Structure formats: C-alpha cells, structure tokens
Amino acid sequence: MFDPTPRGAALIETMTSFLAEHVYPSEEEFEAQVRAAGPGREQPPVLEQLKKTSRELGLWNLFLPHAEPGHEPLSNLDYARIAELSGRSLHLAPESMNCSAPDTGNMELLSMFGTPEQKERWLQPLMEGTIRSAYVMTEPLVASSDASNIETTVERDGDEWVINGRKWWISAAARPQCELLILMGVTDPDGDAPRHARHSMVLIPKDTPGVTIERDLTVLGYDPFESHVEMVFDNVRVPATSLLGDPGAGFAMSQARLGPGRIHHCMRMIGAAERALELMIARAKVRSTFGSPLSDRGVVREWIADSRIEIDQARLYTLYTAHLMDTVGNKAAASEISGIKVAVPNMASRVIDRAIQTFGGAGLSQDYPLARMYAETRIVRMADGPDEVHRRAVARTELRRHEDAVTPAPHGVAAHLAHLTRL
Template identity: 50%
Template sequence: MLYPMSPKVVELKRKLESFMDRHIYPNEERIYREAEELGPWKVYPVVEELKPLARAEGLWNLFLPESSHGAGLTNLEYAPLCEVMGRSHLAPEVFNCSAPDTGNMEVLERYGSEKDKERWLKPLLAGEIRSCFAMTEPAVASSDATNIESSIVRDSDHYVINGRKWYTTNATDPRCKICIFMGKTDPNNPDRHKQQSMILVPMDTPGIEVKRPLPVFGFYGVPDRASEVVFTNVRVPRENMLLGEGRGFEIAQGRLGPGRIHHCMRLIGLAERTLEKMCRRVRSRIAFGKPVSEQTVTQERIAEARIMIEQARLLTLNAAYAMDTVGNKVAKAEIAMIKVAVPNMACQIIDWAIQAHGGGGTSNDFGLTQAYATARLLRLADGPDEVHRNQIARFELRKYSNV
C-alpha cells in the first residue's frame, strides 16, 4: 500500500467492521423507520441504545487528532476508519464521530476556555449532548462566507446577536445544547476576512427560535437534521467569544479542513457499499435471457465505479497525509481537490446503482435514495464545487505567474 496502516489502525478497523456487522447493518431499517415516524424533532432510540456499546468497545471519539480526549490518530490514520463508518448513515453518530459535532469539538478543544471545555466539550465528548454550527444564511450567497450579514454587537459585558441561519444541522435535535454562531462584529473592516467572529450561544438563550426542519430531497433527520434558526436580540456573555473578534473566518477555515476529509472518506465508504449493492443486484436479476451482470453496459459501469473509488481514495489519503505533514493551510489545494472529486464520484456510482435496481432503486427500500441525497448534499456543504474548482485553478495558475 502507498499509505500502509499501522498495527493500531488495523486493529481498530477490525473492531469497527465487526461492530458494523453485529450492530449497525442489522439496525439500518430501524434508523430509517424511526427517522420517518418520529421526525427531526425527536431522539432516535436506536442511536442511544448503540452508543454505550460502541463506547464500551473503545470505538469512541476516534476523530480527534493529537488529543488526549480521542484515540490520538492523525488524519491519515483516521481516514480508513472514517471510510468504514461512512458505509451506513447510522454509524457516525453511534461512534460519536458525526458532523457537526466533530468540527465543533475540535473548535472547543483548540479555542475554548477551560470553562467552555468543562461546560460544553466534556458532555459532547461523552455523547450526552449535541451541537450545531450556524453559518449559512438564506438571504445571501453563503458560498462566499464574507457575505454573512448576521450581526454580533458588543454591549458592555455582553454581545447581542441577530440573524437568520439555515442548514444549521442538529438544531431540531432536543439534545442540541450549544451553537457555534458566525456573524459580523466589524462589518466596516476593509479586510473582508476580518469582519466575522465566532461565538458560543447556548440553545436555551432567550431569542433563539428554531423555525423549521429543512428536508434534504424529502428526507427529515436522515441523512441530515438541517434546520432554519432565527436569532433575535440574543444576549450572551463577552467571554463566549472564540479566539477574539475578527477571527471567525480563520476559525472556519481551520474547522472545515478536517471536516472535508471526514466527509470525503465517509462518501468513499458509502460508494463502496453502493457498488456492493449494485453487484449483488445485477447478479441476481435476469433480463432478456441472461443475468444483468453479463450485459456489457453493466460491466462497464462496475469497472468504472471501481476505478473511480480507487482514484478518490488515493486522492483523499494524499490530502490527509498533506494535512498531517504540512498543515491544513498549505494543503488547501489537496483538500479542495477531494471536495470536488469525491462527491461527484459518489453521485455517479449511486446513480448507476439506482439504474441497476430499476424502479425499486428510486424507492427507499434499498438505501440508494438516502445515499444519493447525502452525496448530492456534499457537493454543496463545506463549499460548493464551483468555489473549490476556482480555488484549485488559482493555485495552478500561480505556478506560471512569471511566465
């Protein structure tokens, strides 16, 4: 292997795969049923039942790099484990490795005060509460984070927050107790990247209204608990500011780097699972006198899917290695490349799998519509394809600035 796994990672991967076989795959129908029947405002019992089992087996908080609170894995070491978890929508939260909690925990670990860590990070690490990240806004093109209009205004020993956010994952979850909110403290600063700040906002603060859950291709709760939230004159103490005024964009860039790796590795796992479903389906169905697996078009798609998955995995492992060795800021191009390549790869493979399943592929019976919703969502989340492509092109053109 180009990036061999250490003995520690090999053992964790073995334990993860065993747990998936024993507890995750057998409960997938249940998580989709509970999400549909209970809706996005409720806790899904199956998740709470499985979390203690995962924690007891040491499969807990694997995502936190260089931290005494997690497994102490690098991004490269965590990548194959994240891929395993990505094979099922149920898995990440069961192992306390789901977004946006992972990114929020990393922010609290790096920038939170000791008081913040005790009040918020500790219960998040224990899986006792959940969190949300309020950045995207419906009134502006949020692909450019400098467009954010929400305000954070200093008032003596407090800040007053106003704004409307959406696609705020987890806000409808009754366990969601803390929000990391991004808004402008200095809207007139000539440096547009120093206008924004991030601040901790307890979800029980007066003035917060979770307006509605937002469906993702008609799904509420799985694959995402997207929500619209309104903040009206929300007052929080001055010490809730993270890192300092004007540092929000800086925090966002540091937060999103690892998150993009996590999203991409999970999608590779989802693509692998989808290809398995496709292969099993076409081997079991007869059309025009022979198995669908013997149709040339099917074989071409299976071959292309295998090639695309392997390419995406190597590209993502390379990005993880770059993040570990030169840092997130220097690895910007590698991170941007996977953020474009992997969701597009997954969308294509899931589309082929839907086609191979016939009409049934468009139902919810095979998990393919849920998989497609996830993959398509991730062509937008953490920055749309177009933004990342522009960034990649700029990096490439700089090589020829003196030509």
C-alpha cells in the same frame, strides 16, 4: 506509503466487525424508529445502544486529531480508513461513534480555540456524547459560499454580545439533544478591518431567549434524520465570555474547522460508494431481463468497471491528502483538500446513481440505503463549500505555482510565440 499504523490496523478490524455484527443489522430498525418518532426527532433507542457498543469497542471520538483529557488522537491517515468504513452506513455509523458532523467540527473548534471554561462547559459533554451542537453560518439572503458575505451581527453591549440575523441549513439544531450553537457573525460591520477580519464566532446556548427555529428544510423533498432548519436570532444576548477565540478571527477559524471536515466527508463518501458498488453487483447477478442476468449486459459491466476505477482513484487522492495533512499541515494541503472535496462527492453521486439504476424502482425506495445515500451525497456537493469555490481554489494554487516556476522559453518557442503575436 499509505499503510495504517498497528493501532490503525487493529481499529480497522474492530470497525469492520462493528459494522457487520451491529450496524448493518440495526439499519432497518433504525429507519422504523425514525419514522415512528415523527418530526420531533427523538433519539432512536437503537442508536443509543450502538453508541454504547462503539464506546466499549474503542471506536469513540476517533476523528479528533488533538489530544484532550482521556483522548489519544489518530493520524488523519489512520482515521481515513475508519471514516471510509463508517460511510458504508452514512446515516447510522458516524453518529454511533460520536464522529458525525456538525459535532466533529465544533469539537475541533473548541479544542483549538476554547478557553478552559468553554471546554469544561461544552467540549467535555460533546466528547461524552451527552449533548449535541450545531454550526450556524449559512444565510438565505447572501451567497454564503463566500463566508465574508455573512450579515448576521454580533454587537458588543457592555458585558454582553447581542446577536441579530437569519440563518438556514443549520444541521442538528432541531435535535432535542442539541444544546450549543456556534454562530459566525459580523463583529466589525463599520470598522476599517479587512474583509476577512470582520467576523467572529460566539457560543450560544440553544435555549437562549430570542433563538427561534422557524421551519424544517427538506433535501430533495426528503426529511433527513439529521435535520436542517432555518433559524432567527432576535436580540439574542450572551455574556461577553461567550466569544470563541479572538474578535475578528471568525473567518480564519472557520477555515480551520472546515478543512478537516471536508476530508471527513470525502472519506465517508468513499465508503458509501463502495457499498453502493457491492449492492449493484449483487443485484445485477440475481436480476434478469430478456432472458439474461443484468451482470451479462455490457452497459452494466461498464457501470461496474467505471465505478471500481473511480472509487480507487478517489481513495488514493484522499489518502494522499490525509498524508499531506499529517506531514506538512492542513494549510499546505489546502489545494488537495479542495480537490478531493470536488472529486469524491461527484464520484460517489455517479456510483450511487448507477446502483439505483441497476436496482430499478427498488433503488428509489426506503427498502435499500441507496436513495438516502444519494440525497446525503448531493448535500456534500454544497456543504463546506460548493464545487465551484473549491475549483476556484485549486485553480488559484495552480496558477500561482506556474508563476513561481516560470522559466525563459527556448529560442524556438519564443520565436514561434512572437510569430503568433504578429498574426
């Protein structure tokens, strides 16, 4: 049922070879170049070479499910397998294929809602990989897990929009290649519009006066290459034509953006967990304690068995969700998308944590990818909606489904319930 198409199968083979021959051998060099570049986050040369190679191999922009000039889309189910493989090198493979967040979601927004002029200015350079972008939604002063709380204002002034507010956890905005900010703010703060129809999205060139990056944000004390920053928008002015989509449609557009992004995260997390399990097993075979290999220890064998079971469960759940997205659409698959967004990052965190424990002190160091994997996985339990919000969405769907399917209780059950109410 979840077998890849012939094109998908061929891409899986190509992707497997790309990882083995180009990505894995480049990881150590990439880390060294990132450390040498320092906080300026200059593009590591090795990443540019990998981008060139992935393009030549036909692994470029595979995430985009919409047809665009020069782009033939894959199904979500086919892409799931490719994204899983890319997750085996979370910090390097996705970007080398132009398939990394936040650009992926931003390209989807522009593809679905951009005008021809907006696509020409922003979508084409993003698809070419000549620029990068950031998605500017989360705010420090409100609970952004409920996006309708967002307070940054986007007010009309003649032929311009004026933006004021503070945002944080904005990924990639500090990268020198980042030229576009897609910001979500309130365009109807005092009107009568429903709560979820007050927000809009606006396209802001990063060099616009009034845009300030105030500080970098670390993740568990670690400064990721992707970068996360806190930003201020102080009377930032952009032309009226910079609005993306319709006024008041920002919340609905954000859900259209985040749905595919959530499943992409999950696909990559499965690949990270799979690699962590492989590393755990290899380590357990060559390290000994008290005269016996770690692989002979009962607790380590339990870790290996539990990891295998949990990865396979998560993979099937994710493939099923991708299948639903392809066959019934993202909206109808919303509950499953929320479900995997909870299940998969939590699974990956457990598997990677077991691998770190098996490695001992080395697992916490930069000598292996596990510590970086763990930090990135922990981010995903917050990114694109925290676990609690997605559990709420799944529960709401299940309760509604139960209400729709309620049938009269059998006489015996009804009598028993009546008896209980009298107790």
